[in-house]
Amino acid sequence: MLVHALVRTDGTVDAGELYTVAGLLGMTDQQVRLCVGRLVAEGRFRQDGRGRRAVLRAVSDATSGALAPDAEHIRHAYRQDDGLAPWDGTWHLFAFAVPEARRTVRDALRETLLHLGAAPVQGGLYVAANPIADLVEARARSLDALDSVTFLTSTDLRLGDLTEPARLAARIWPLDAVAARHERLAAFAEACAESIDGSALSGAERLTLAVELAAGFSDAMTPDPLLPPELLPPHWPGRRARRLTRACWAALSALPPEPGAPASPPRLFQLYDDAFAVPEETGPAGPA
Template sequence: MPSTEDEKVELSTRTLVESMVREDGTIDAGELYAVAGALGMTDQQVRLCVRRLADDGQFVQEGRGRRAVLRATDRARHALDPNVDFVRLMYAQDRGEVPWDGVWHLVAFAVPESARAARDALREHIVHLGGAPLQGGLYVAANPWEDLVEAEVARLGADDCVTYLTSTDLRVAGVTDPVALAARLWPLDELAQAHRRLGRIARDRLERLRAPGALDQTRFLTIAIELAGEFTRAMDPDPLLPPELLPQPWPGAEARELVAQCWREMFQSPPPEPTPRLFRLYSTVIEEVTAHLPG
């Protein structure tokens, strides 16, 4: 198995900054620089990123250097909230609690050229939700997604341009077998590769977490942010296909279980305080997931 020494987690400085936001919307700059250093980032990288985020209205900086405090604006705090429902669905699927009902969910849209921005935004949202293109303006997903698509359509004011339908006998280029369709419509090899990488990194971090010695604040945050960043990297493009449509064993399930074991190690005792707000947002899911782990 390849060594994780050659697969260090590469996080953007922005991802690091956003991950460090505390429950009250603040970031301690000294703590930020310490974690950045542990991740191999320079002070200059952090300063430039903070300046860009401040210029963009995402954060307000009070003070200078390592003694500064960054405050996330309301707009930034809303955008930073992870979608815990998707995380909950991932683990429920892995446990076999959400069997596929054989229904394909399709969305078709024809937004005029005069509303190109809305059309592009809708396409991006549909792909983010796991939709695969069938032909121009027609996308398919294996999970119910109508409510999520409708919410974005309403926000964009494109209700008159969208059609929803379901099918139990989808055929693409003569292919009707659901497993073969999934392999044709989604890049499963690429997704599997990303999950294997996540699994290797999670296994390495799990060994570090189980090593003797207490975690200080910087080590705790560094591992947590590495896991969150790599988890996001693997999960963002994942359409969350039901296990019935995936090759078995699917590496995503193993990777997610390893990440959950890391979470359990980190939360078996109260984590260093104050912790980033993403831990509170994930706390319920973490409890649900780790309750199903052996041992």
């Protein structure tokens, strides 16, 4: 993950920079060597030179790996934060029954639904608060499993005696765990902003903060179903965490380049700059 995060726009990774940032993150040189060796053996990178003087060259698109932002997911979150994606009161339900012989297809459907913010209600039945049917249908078609999926919507979902939407959401989704991730992200983003304001950072220190901030943001956002504000508890920490993260990232991006720094910046900065540049648009939209 760290190697991918340091890939520059020209497709290279400076090994000296990699070892320095890894050290600041608490990794040993041996861990870095093993990681690089694995990536080279898998054919993802080509290594020119040895040790800290080496240059890694991406063989394929190695754009930031697990830290690469899902731009549409992020933009939808900020639309919700800005009140541009109100809930229309509709629940979106999906049921599927795939035979054991096609277990990989069944698992792929389940992972797609979870990735899109749906949650299981009972065996084979999932519910989402956002309009994701088109995305689910596209995935089911690609898996040749559309005939196995049932799509329906409802405005009167009930679980036992529960009918109030916010209470249903609290029952269906693990909101306490998601909130805790956002709280950790907010705390780190605040500390990151103080580090930027209070000291002159080296290039390696800036990269380290960027990698940590991107990792924290991904850790908080990936499991977040992006429920509409109407379904969330009061004072939901996600909005504050996203605001602080965007401000901290803008401050990192605005720092002048260090003398002698490579002309080609890490792709990670470009990707997050684009993702945080939320377009001003109106109308309903769901996460991608």
